Amino acid sequence: MTSATELPAPAPADPGTGTTGLGTSPLRTDALPKALGIYPYAADLWAEGLLWGAVLRSPHPHARILSVDTAPALAIPGVHAVVTAADLPAGPDGTPDGAPTGQVTADRPVLAAGVVRHHGEPVAAVAADHPDTARLAAAAILVEYEPLEPVTDPEAAFHAPPLHPDGNLLRHLPLRTGDPDAVGEVVVEGLYQVGRQDPAPIGAEAGLAVPRPDGGVELHLSSTDPHGDRDRTAACLGIDPDRVRLVGTGVPGATTDREDLSFQVTLALLALRTGRPVKMTLTRAESFQAHTTRHPALLRYRHHADADGRLVKVEAQVLLDGGAYADVSAEALASAVAFSVGPYTCPNVFVDAWAVRTNNPPAGRMRGEGALQACFAYESQLDQLAKQLGIDPVEIRRRNAMTTGDPLPTGQAVTCPAPVGALLDALDTTPLPALPLDDPEADWLLPGGPGGAGDPAAVRRGIGYAVGMVHMLGAEGEDEVATATVRVSGDHATVICAAVDSGQGFATLARQIVQSVLGVSEVYIAPVDSDQSAAGPSARSRHTWVSGGAVERAALMVRHQMLQPIAADFGMSVELLTINDGKITSYDGVLGMPVSEALEGRELWATAQCRPHPTEPLDPETGQGDAFVSIAFCAMRAVVDVDIELGAVRVVDVTVAQEVGRALNPRQIEDRIEGAVAQGVGLALLENLRTEGGVPVNASLTGYRLPTALDTPDVRIAALLEERDVVAPFGAKAVSAVPAVVAPAAVAAAVRAATGLPVGRLPILPEDAIAPA
Amino acid sequence: MEHGGNLVNRTIMLPASVDEAVEALAVTPGAVPVAGATDLMEAVNAGRLRPAALIGLGRITELRGWRYEDGGTAVLGAGLTHARMDRPDFAALIPALADAARTAGPPQVRNVGTLGGNIATAAPAGDTLPVLAALEATATLARAGGVREVPVSHLLTGLDPLRPGELLTWVRVPLLHAPQVFLKSTGRSGPARATASVALVLDPARRGVRCAVGAVAPVPLRPLEAENWVAGCIDWDARGAEGAVLIDPAALAAFGEYVAGACVPEGGAHGEGSGSAAARLRRTVAVLARRALGRALK
Numbered sequence A: 001m002t003s004a005t006e007l008p009a010p011a012p013a014d015p016g017t018g019t020t021g022l023g024t025s026p027l028r029t030d031a032l033p034k035a036l037g038i039y040p041y042a043a044d045l046w047a048e049g050l051l052w053g054a055v056l057r058s059p060h061p062h063a064r065i066l067s068v069d070t071a072p073a074l075a076i077p078g079v080h081a082v083v084t085a086a087d088l089p090a091g092p093d094g095t096p097d098g099a100p101t102g103q104v105t106a107d108r109p110v111l112a113a114g115v116v117r118h119h120g121e122p123v124a125a126v127a128a129d130h131p132d133t134a135r136l137a138a139a140a141i142l143v144e145y146e147p148l149e150p151v152t153d154p155e156a157a158f159h160a161p162p163l164h165p166d167g168n169l170l171r172h173l174p175l176r177t178g179d180p181d182a183v184g185e186v187v188v189e190g191l192y193q194v195g196r197q198d199p200a201p202i203g204a205e206a207g208l209a210v211p212r213p214d215g216g217v218e219l220h221l222s223s224t225d226p227h228g229d230r231d232r233t234a235a236c237l238g239i240d241p242d243r244v245r246l247v248g249t250g251v252p253g254a255t256t257d258r259e260d261l262s263f264q265v266t267l268a269l270l271a272l273r274t275g276r277p278v279k280m281t282l283t284r285a286e287s288f289q290a291h292t293t294r295h296p297a298l299l300r301y302r303h304h305a306d307a308d309g310r311l312v313k314v315e316a317q318v319l320l321d322g323g324a325y326a327d328v329s330a331e332a333l334a335s336a337v338a339f340s341v342g343p344y345t346c347p348n349v350f351v352d353a354w355a356v357r358t359n360n361p362p363a364g365r366m367r368g369e370g371a372l373q374a375c376f377a378y379e380s381q382l383d384q385l386a387k388q389l390g391i392d393p394v395e396i397r398r399r400n401a402m403t404t405g406d407p408l409p410t411g412q413a414v415t416c417p418a419p420v421g422a423l424l425d426a427l428d429t430t431p432l433p434a435l436p437l438d439d440p441e442a443d444w445l446l447p448g449g450p451g452g453a454g455d456p457a458a459v460r461r462g463i464g465y466a467v468g469m470v471h472m473l474g475a476e477g478e479d480e481v482a483t484a485t486v487r488v489s490g491d492h493a494t495v496i497c498a499a500v501d502s503g504q505g506f507a508t509l510a511r512q513i514v515q516s517v518l519g520v521s522e523v524y525i526a527p528v529d530s531d532q533s534a535a536g537p538s539a540r541s542r543h544t545w546v547s548g549g550a551v552e553r554a555a556l557m558v559r560h561q562m563l564q565p566i567a568a569d570f571g572m573s574v575e576l577l578t579i580n581d582g583k584i585t586s587y588d589g590v591l592g593m594p595v596s597e598a599l600e601g602r603e604l605w606a607t608a609q610c611r612p613h614p615t616e617p618l619d620p621e622t623g624q625g626d627a628f629v630s631i632a633f634c635a636m637r638a639v640v641d642v643d644i645e646l647g648a649v650r651v652v653d654v655t656v657a658q659e660v661g662r663a664l665n666p667r668q669i670e671d672r673i674e675g676a677v678a679q680g681v682g683l684a685l686l687e688n689l690r691t692e693g694g695v696p697v698n699a700s701l702t703g704y705r706l707p708t709a710l711d712t713p714d715v716r717i718a719a720l721l722e723e724r725d726v727v728a729p730f731g732a733k734a735v736s737a738v739p740a741v742v743a744p745a746a747v748a749a750a751v752r753a754a755t756g757l758p759v760g761r762l763p764i765l766p767e768d769a770i771a772p773a
Numbered sequence B: 001m002e003h004g005g006n007l008v009n010r011t012i013m014l015p016a017s018v019d020e021a022v023e024a025l026a027v028t029p030g031a032v033p034v035a036g037a038t039d040l041m042e043a044v045n046a047g048r049l050r051p052a053a054l055i056g057l058g059r060i061t062e063l064r065g066w067r068y069e070d071g072g073t074a075v076l077g078a079g080l081t082h083a084r085m086d087r088p089d090f091a092a093l094i095p096a097l098a099d100a101a102r103t104a105g106p107p108q109v110r111n112v113g114t115l116g117g118n119i120a121t122a123a124p125a126g127d128t129l130p131v132l133a134a135l136e137a138t139a140t141l142a143r144a145g146g147v148r149e150v151p152v153s154h155l156l157t158g159l160d161p162l163r164p165g166e167l168l169t170w171v172r173v174p175l176l177h178a179p180q181v182f183l184k185s186t187g188r189s190g191p192a193r194a195t196a197s198v199a200l201v202l203d204p205a206r207r208g209v210r211c212a213v214g215a216v217a218p219v220p221l222r223p224l225e226a227e228n229w230v231a232g233c234i235d236w237d238a239r240g241a242e243g244a245v246l247i248d249p250a251a252l253a254a255f256g257e258y259v260a261g262a263c264v265p266e267g268g269a270h271g272e273g274s275g276s277a278a279a280r281l282r283r284t285v286a287v288l289a290r291r292a293l294g295r296a297l298k
């Protein structure tokens, strides 16, 4: 394998002047099949002689398992296997009932043994010849539980008896910088609450496991981290990772990890047990139980500012409810702490943050985990400060806005572009939406929707602003790396890269990169499987950077191989040659040769890696350290209409200004922003997986309210600022997470402006928006 | 029909007339009628219902329309879909029912969900139910060998419920030729179930106001005293006159409070939480009732 460092630094490709390549907006190739409903997902897979899997889940949020009797299930005709924790191989350190697993922290059993820690935790699984038989058999398994008192209040977790051998404190991270005794002329305090948002992917979990002759297993599912999932699955099954192959299928919606580990390990175990292919598709109700949610959060803030509104000191306490298992809580907590002040400078910052274990549904990765919760709190605080000081909310943000080079409270200097003030300025270049009252012809969709009870006389319009930030790539010393191979033969190129296009558009981007570098228009993106080199998970806004970077380097290496002989022939350097529309031309126009001719029937290929500069863990005592590779920023203006008598809120318009480094595919960026805003609006007004005593009470698509087209505002892009991030491939920043981080805060600010109410919790319920006339 | 195998090997009958349907119901043990299936399949999928046989009503064309009777009554087929009731010709006849049908779920559901299914399901948040209560509608129930007529409110309260073997065929609604309003509060802009709803109809011939509150109790509630009181506050003779003030705004607001007080009980003495939830619901009902009467009298 060639390493990128050996590359003789060729000139970057011509930046997208043509109709393909970087900077243009080709339509994704999966767009049409998806719209037509013919795009294949895991739920569509089939194999000769397959069996159907079903999972038995705990009806209790916390209970001791006294006994499990699988005999009644096995007695049902058509049942081929029933597995429990006892069927898992012992863990590496000899732990019976299987090795624990998990993202970041491995503390979660594949199948519960001895104790269940959350409602819906898998206890056993069945393979049968019909899906109904499998479900009936799962229900026939006799489990004797001794219900235990569930710990559902995260504040109680500190003193509650340990729910897990690892204890209830998943992480405590303090941050101390500056003078603790500093005081400002004004002080504002607030308590903020964020509910439990579910990723609610449009397609529920599904997969097919096929046993291999070598004793291994092939898993077809919509994993967003094929290699990570392969390794963790192999570890749980006690077999060599090389004998587990993950084949990526179409991803039906992912703003988080798919599928959950317990799902794929169980599926693989059933296939190995029966020697037959096993397929499993979860019902919607199960899906809500099977995947992790956003961390519910409680944030207590105190801001000190001088009379001009400049921040003097920020004190905060942050509590994240991690639910039953650790998952990525430690990472989420680091973001919440590092971004606790937001994109503002403040000399004195004192934060204490905790992520705790409870018997609530486990929380995990979801766009801007940690950063989102903090953004709602610090932006609410700035609104309060503005109100107290009589300063315009945009002006107070501008006065405190950080710029490139300013430090985070963690001590890390923000070396990437941080044009926070410019983003705020850009918002107001887009005119506000008209008030339909002034225009009787306009169709005014009142809060409450068409045919609702809305009354124009009771509607107040509010305009709110928010700015926010989130880091890209793994943090705190995580090794970030991706590998890609690019091959050219004839008139087309192939990209082999195990970066899953989870809907974020990576396949389209990879095609554009290769088109830009190699000038070939036909680029084939190979389907992803774990036998390819690893590219890491589709999470943490990383693929544009690491996998895009690897694809570019591999393509540049191929380019060099292709042009080197020609340049030598003509006695000029490679840099003087360009490739466009499948044709190689020299700077002076003397040479004009089709790529296929230059290849002379050869096949050229290269493999390269991209590994960004390393980071370091935050100091456990002071929260100091260079923990992040780069940071994305976004500013938003939300316009809402509130029926102040009924408390109904409609988001009319969200205008976005975002720092993207470089717009590699403007349409795709707009799509991503629109989607993220919709998700943010959902969290702001509708989405909350409520629990009672640890049991979700609205785990269905009727009960869990997702935004529909009528709830989703017009999204307008005021500006995509393109200040290149010099250390990033292409200078580009990831775009999807930061608008989701900022949107809830912007909506809350707008509701505040409309009602004059403090608005301290998300989602904002009707009762939080009823105001005196 | 194939769904998760739940209905595999079960009988599905598709009668073409009411007679055939009631006959099929009588002779098939455990048979359940199904119209749009928007409620029924939800129950089947959730495992709450495993019908032995299904009697599809979709081919009974006579039940998918309406007719007139005695000049003053509309006789509505149980198979009328929400989408059909939302069309202008129907909306001109019974505006409040059209309003309710327009908000009863997303378009896909309203295209197949029916009036009969809404009544038979009798969900607290069923949108047509308060309208039917305010209109004092009656229902025709057919069984093999006979029919009977029951007030819809008796069906809903269980005073005189739908009996096994009975099919809901027609709903009789008086034509009042006066403004009617249905208002629903959901707390969102997209389709959703009501957290509270108010149906209000004017009956100028009898100088009456009839009102029903939905979704706050298992069945729609009629605030009879508030209706009588407010009927006396309306200047009925001024109706139709240009620029006439039909009611004092203070009376509008008082009506809202009156209705809310009658339909949403004080929160239980224990626990501030339940008390404040009740207070919020009462406030919502008061606003809806006030707005409904205000719109009816505009």
Ligand SMILES: Cc1cc2nc3c(=O)[nH]c(=O)nc-3n(C[C@H](O)[C@H](O)[C@H](O)COP(=O)(O)OP(=O)(O)OC[C@H]3O[C@@H](n4cnc5c(N)ncnc54)[C@H](O)[C@@H]3O)c2cc1C
Pocket: B032, B033, B034, B035, B036, B037, B038, B039, B040, B041, B042, B057, B078, B079, B103, B104, B105, B106, B109, B112, B113, B114, B115, B116, B117, B118, B119, B120, B121, B125, B126, B127, B128, B166, B167, B168, B169, B191, B192, B193, B194
């Ligand atoms: C996504 C969604 C959103 C919804 N939103 C709303 C809403 O906002 N407001 C609302 O009111 N409803 C709503 N509903 C519920 C449902 O659509 C309505 O109640 C609808 O009117 C039911 O009619 P149907 O024809 O589909 O009934 P079905 O599902 O076919 O039947 C429901 C029940 O009625 C019985 N039945 C049907 N017809 C007859 C008959 N003629 N005689 C005797 N029994 C009969 C059936 O046996 C069954 O028990 C929603 C449903 C869904 C799935």
